[in-house]
Amino acid sequence: MGCTTILVGKNATYDGSTFMARDDDSGSDDFNIKKFEVVMPEDQPRHYKSVLSKFEMDLPDDPMPYTETPDAVQKAGGIWGQGGINAVNVAMTATETITTNPAVQGADPLALDGIGEEDMPTLVLPYIHSAREGVERLGAILEKYGTYEFNAIGFQDVNDIWWLETIGGHHWIAKRVPDDCYVVMPNQMGIDSFDFVDAFGEQKDHMCSSDMIEFVEKYHLDRTMDEDRDYDSLKNCTDFDSRAAFGSHDDSDHTYNTPRAWFIERYLNPNTFIWDGPDADFTPMSDDLPWCLQPEHKITIEEVKYTMSGYYQNTQYDPYGGYGPDEWRGKFRPIGINRNSVLSLTQIRPYMPKEIQCLQWVALGSCAFNAFVPFYTNIETTPEYFQNTTAKVSTDNFYWSNRLIAAMADAHFQSCSNFVEQYQNAVAYKAHALIHETDAAYEEKKPSGADLHRFLEKANQEMSDFTQEKTDKLMDQVLFTASMEMKNKYARSDA
Template identity: 45%
Template sequence: YVTNPNQLGIDHYEFENPDDYLASPDIRDFINKHHLDLTYSNEHFNPRYAFGSQRDKDRHYNTPRAWAMQKFLNPEKEYDPKSFFIPWCQKPYRKITVEDVKYVLSLHYQDTPYDPYGPQGDAVSQRQFRPIGINRTSHTALLQMRPHKPSETTGIQWLAYGSMPFGTMVPFWTQVGTTPAYFCQTTDKVDTGNFYWSNRLIAAICDSHFQHHEADLDDYVETTMALGHAMINRVDTALANGESIDFEAENQKISDQIQSETDKLLAKVLDDASNLMTNRFSMSD
């Protein structure tokens, strides 16, 4: 896997190995002309030194995100969140799942003093680093390629809208001409009839009482992603049995299921948050 958070991170290049290392044919002349090779003579060329950045901003905005992802995918390795020596790519300690990708793209430094929702740290440390799962994310996609499957089901696109710690990823077949309205008809008007605004509302409601809503969010992600895997398995099995599949209809089915689960979550967190409002009073009317 590669971690590349808005910062050129490639840290190894071999000029004499064009089959594995792709670059412009005149890159070596350009580097020599402008004296950009900052490595010692006995080392491989490091593009990060020549073309990357090592700014104060990177220590708070970029490198901590690489650190957080690798902390999860390679927990046996120890790095500093401000380090400029975090590897660009690593072999994980085990194979990576769709759920792992969802998790790392939702990270907000859980179980560290840097988690803005966590019990550790203080007001300074909890705002020190830019989270991966940030409030301004609008859309996230995971493209899953399955070369061992028939051509019409090789590619699956998992979609997520809104701030990732509060949402889920939904799989869609890509050999289609239309997308369910719940996922494609997002307007400027706030409307719970589409996935985008429902996720935005859930995030805004849960943010102030994250720990109170965390179990509900976890259950939602587990339920909805299980529905996605069940849909994929059902279609794979049907195709293996020689059945024909209407992929747009399958996408609509999963969209309807996700809409139902999202509506349930929105109602639940809204009710809970209403009972946690500042003007609550213990004596009943």
């Protein structure tokens, strides 16, 4: 499934938090109907069976509570939890579907009875106590059972973000995001340089499956022109070109994948490179876009939302815009697409007590038209407006309300875009104000145990109620505008 991920190290964010955001997109001509919930230990399986494969596995008997944004309606089968935050403030996002090449697929075929995106959060998130531990647990499962698809997975704690990419059916590599950088990942393998010395030594910033060097050498996956590297030289390699070795090099990447990374990097680093014109350093079709970049300024929540909702606005590729020739509009696959199901950002704040350290920002539906809503995650339930997504279309939940707004506003974009922007700003203003108020109230009251859960749930409910009010107002505005611009309109009212 098409998705986009952005990872931001703690020294690259406005407040010193770590950020990890990913949107989950439905497959072509489909909707994944999503909700936001908490999984309590009593609801976590002790013996897990996959729906899409024959994989099954016993799970530990001590799971922690965790948030997730799973399918609300089990059309494709499975949970598809997509990730969240657990009780010890460790986050996971799963997964970014990625691509590889025939040499890798032939060397390590996919494991048809292995694990996939539908399984991963359930198998990992309730049991890990750090981002590194998440890599280790998932890596061990991949080596033992394999996977039936190519995926990339993020793990996050208050200090670190790690990014794991599967290589074939049973192999994987993982790299730590530099503290002062951000990473953009569309649906293709992204890690562009890998340090085998670190991975088989200190493992400060790199980890991989136990036989990765043997795998590379045996199947001639090293693409370097510098030398004919053997096992010993690979062991001493600190800059292995993993993207060339393991990644895809398809024409379709230039319309589906690389343009999305180009858009975000262009926005966050507008002066670092030339992004447009005949002298551009990078274009939407560049295969060598950096895996990570130091941003030109520290990144905010709103900038993540803007870029992760991007449809190439302010470029000639904007399907709604008036820049450039008509044939360029809609040429590239947007990030903010009609089939967005959920966008989730996990924020872990180092300056707050552990009890209220984590926020999960959630947007449901098409991201160009929805709003980002924050929730404290040390809770036992979520607001009904975000949890009660039904198979039947209903304005009683956030998901379907945003679907309806997007469908109407898209057809009347110029008339409705100002309403949408006002709505998004209103929710953002309230979000930050409520976070400040709740943080201050916690410091004053210091609730604990069940009182703490109720305290945070009350704040979440207030945020949900405000969002529902503003979403209903936006729907009124968009519906009225769309109705007034119907093809069968006529100006004269009376005879």
